[in-house]
Amino acid sequence: MVDSPAEPPFMRVGPGIAASPVVLSVPHAGRAYSPALLKASRLPVAKLESLEDRLVDRLIWRAVAEGSTALVAQTPRAEIDLNRDEREVDAAMVSPPPAAGTLLASARTRGGLGLVPSRISGSGAIWLQRMTGVELRRRIDEVHRPYHAALARLLEEARGRFGVAVLLDCHSMPSRHGEADSPDIVFGDRHGASIAPNFLAVAVEAAESAGFRTERNTPYAGGYITARHGRPDRNIHALQLEIDRSVYLGPDLRSPGSGFEKTARMIAAVAGALARKALEPAQDIAAE
Structure with a gap:
């Protein structure tokens, strides 16, 4: 199967020139299922949609309206x-x-959730047959590499303008609200490797002030995006944000729920707190 997409693989939203040091990434909310992709699947589209971070692309609108730039996968x-x-x-x-x-x-990859997912828990194998090496290369060359190149450019643009850039990589996670003390959101910083502690601290404070229970690095410590783009030594920081789906979606876990607007405000508050921290004057170090 060779499947050329009808939709652009991703889009930049927000100001044309960086107005904030904060860049948002939404890599898992794409809904542009091509006819060829659906034909290759043994599962209906509703099952494929279970892989999505459902509607996270719509949750970021307040943060974008307040000046953040975002790269959103389609x-x-x-x-x-x-x-x-x-x-x-x-x-x-x-x-x-x-x-x-x-x-x-x-x-x-062993769990079926590699670069191209091969299985969905509870539903089994996704594809009717193996994909060709040509199609795998097309997806890498036309979607994966351009997305990461574009994200790197946005971060460099922000760093060039403000001296520092902060990536907030936005995701959703399966509901854990049946468990005792389960968090509403999990911040992942690769156990301290992808972002400076002072940035993490203000993000956590903003989320908790907005009424959300938080956890750090458990069970999500940050994935490939934070590992690849987070370079605190170069003044480029990256933080993964995982949001419990039941917090912002309705009982069907597909449509916006009563907490949707509250969650959008929380993301904007976190982005705003990160931007303010990034724009603080550097502390002069007194000579001893």
């Missing part, structure tokens, strides 16, 4: 996962299989 996660290394491929789903030395084995 290509669905079922086609290619932008939060995976391009080498995280299940060789068994590609014909002919890629050379073993070109792949990166991970728990995600």
Whole structure:
């Protein structure tokens, strides 16, 4: 199957020139399911949609209206996962299989959630047949690499203008509200590797002030996007934000719920707090 997308794979939203040091990334909310992709699937579109971070692209509107720039995927996660290394491929789903030395084995690929998802929990295998190596390369060359190149440009643009850039990588997570003390949101900073502690602290404070229970790095410590783009030593910081879907979606977990606007305000508050911290004057260090 070779499937050229009818929709652009992603879009930039927000000001044409960076008005804030904060850049938002929404890699998993794409809903542009092409006819060829649906024809290749043994599962109905409703099952493929379960891979989405449902409507997270709509949650960011307040943050964008207040000056943040965002890069929003339109290509669905079922086609290619932008939060995976391009080498995280299940060789068994590609014909002919890629050379073993070109792949990166991970728990995600073993679980069917690699660069191209191969299975959905409770539903089984996704695809009717193995994809061609040509199609895999097309998805990498036309979607994955351009997305990350565009995100890197936005961060460099922000850093060039403000001296620092902060990436807020926005996701949703399955509901855990049946569990005791379950968080509403989880911040992931690769256990301190992707963002300076003072930025993480203001993000947590903003979310908790907005009425959300937070956790750090458990069970989500940040994925490929935060690992690739977070470079605190270069004044480019990255933080993953995971939001419990039951917090902002209705009982069907598909449509906006009563908490939708509150969650949008929280994201804007976190982006605003990160921007204010980034724009603080650098502290002079007194000579000793």
